[in-house]
Amino acid sequence: MENKIDQTLDCKGLSCPMPMMKLAKAMKGLKSEQILEMIGTDPGTKSDLPRWCEKSGNKLLEEGELDGGFFRFLIQKK
Amino acid sequence: MSKKTKESGVLGNLFKTFFAKHWPVWVGAIVLGTLNILLFAIKSPWGASGGINNWGENVFKLIGIFGLENATPTNASLYGMLCLFLVIGSFIGALFSKEFAFRIPPKGELIKGFIGGSLMALGATFGIGCTIGAFFSGMPALSGGAIIFTIGLFVGVIIALKYLMWEMEKFPKFSSGKSYIFLAGTGKSGRWQIYLGWIVLIITFIIAYQYSGSNKIMTWFIIIGMLMGLISQRSRFCIVKAFRDPFMTGEADGSVGVMAGLVVGVFGFTIIKYFGIGIGDVAARAREMTWVFPHFFFRAIIGGFVFGLGMTIAGGCAVGTLWRVGEGQVKLWASALGFLLISPISKLYIVPPIVKSLPQSWDFKNYLPDYLGYPGAFGLVLFIILIWYVFVKWNEKTGRFSAF
Numbered sequence: 512m513e514n515k516i517d518q519t520l521d522c523k524g525l526s527c528p529m530p531m532m533k534l535a536k537a538m539k540g541l542k543s544e545q546i547l548e549m550i551g552t553d554p555g556t557k558s559d560l561p562r563w564c565e566k567s568g569n570k571l572l573e574e575g576e577l578d579g580g581f582f583r584f585l586i587q588k589k
Numbered sequence: 590m591s592k593k594t595k596e597s598g599v600l601g602n603l604f605k606t607f608f609a610k611h612w613p614v615w616v617g618a619i620v621l622g623t624l625n626i627l628l629f630a631i632k633s634p635w636g637a638s639g640g641i642n643n644w645g646e647n648v649f650k651l652i653g654i655f656g657l658e659n660a661t662p663t664n665a666s667l668y669g670m671l672c673l674f675l676v677i678g679s680f681i682g683a684l685f686s687k688e689f690a691f692r693i694p695p696k697g698e699l700i701k702g703f704i705g706g707s708l709m710a711l712g713a714t715f716g717i718g719c720t721i722g723a724f725f726s727g728m729p730a731l732s733g734g735a736i737i738f739t740i741g742l743f744v745g746v747i748i749a750l751k752y753l754m755w756e757m758e759k760f761p762k763f764s765s766g767k768s769y770i771f772l773a774g775t776g777k778s779g780r781w782q783i784y785l786g787w788i789v790l791i792i793t794f795i796i797a798y799q800y801s802g803s804n805k806i807m808t809w810f811i812i813i814g815m816l817m818g819l820i821s822q823r824s825r826f827c828i829v830k831a832f833r834d835p836f837m838t839g840e841a842d843g844s845v846g847v848m849a850g851l852v853v854g855v856f857g858f859t860i861i862k863y864f865g866i867g868i869g870d871v872a873a874r875a876r877e878m879t880w881v882f883p884h885f886f887f888r889a890i891i892g893g894f895v896f897g898l899g900m901t902i903a904g905g906c907a908v909g910t911l912w913r914v915g916e917g918q919v920k921l922w923a924s925a926l927g928f929l930l931i932s933p934i935s936k937l938y939i940v941p942p943i944v945k946s947l948p949q950s951w952d953f954k955n956y957l958p959d960y961l962g963y964p965g966a967f968g969l970v971l972f973i974i975l976i977w978y979v980f981v982k983w984n985e986k987t988g989r990f991s992a993f
Contacts, residue, residue: 524694526692526694526904527827527830528904532753532993533764535837552773554916
């Protein structure tokens, strides 16, 4: 089943801490159950983001690597 | 035949364990703490700003300015080579995990990298040490100045984090815009990164071996530097993260990891100092005073503060900058450039006139065992780490001091 994306956050080219700061801010602006797509290039996000979701209670629906060195995450707000 | 297949399966799995996923920070930090003890046992502890300063001096020597003709060539400088091979070790780690790529950020981020690196250079020169020398090694060295430096770091990090949040709110465009990524190793086409990783690893050992006849200590500084870079890259070991994240997202993992490395260091360093291990022809007192810098309290507090500002703006402390350079993060290349260019300038022209005007009682070597005895000093450092641990864990639960 395709997830309906409510907002896309572009963090390409950014390194720690900007992706996580922008993500935390963007999530604040979403309503419960809404879905955010984040695309980035910082390998650190691969471990920071799932850990943050686990602790903040938001749900990590998908994580994957796209061609060209991009990482893509789908997060649903709790 | 079947035995051979089984063996390669085991090795393959081991490779995957190391390079498919990031390691928990605490695992990396404990290994780094142990390697730091080895460095101290064979010569002197881990430091980063001295090595980067050596690079800068050699750049100016090459250009022929500032009268640095007598600067030690990097290939003869223990710490210059330690830092260089830390970058190479991180490059190897990134290649093995196919995480290497040239990542060019938006312009605003490059500017922040350079400014952050320059501030780190200024802070390290004034405070005599960086997050490694005056914190990750300085606290285990039982230096009173290191505790003061750490307080300065905290204040600098909190203020710079407030700036970053303000910038994100008011000028979001500064950290967005065109970015580029080259040579990424995603998917099967990225296998070249693993092959290149092996080649660079072999070259590293050949270079280390070249020194084994004339300079055995250098051989081990090269190997340990490479391992430190590889481990830092795999575990994302970053001291900015340890100080910043509790005030940002509230996460404590980075802090607890660094604490684990510190505790290992405290045990090892205290034993080395107490028993005078690796003393060679150095006086017992000199061995005790290793990595206890004359910065208590004024130079430590101001240096730590400026360094804390710089590393938060750059997004990497001294070691965090170095291993991200090896991973291909061009923002941190700007940070390293700012660090190496401004460090010799600070040392020659900016810091000396300020230091001259300070009373001697503001800047001396404070060795905690002189005041508290070894048990007291050892206990105090562990107690500070414990308080920090209780704070970050409590804050993680309550979110009391976190911005998000």
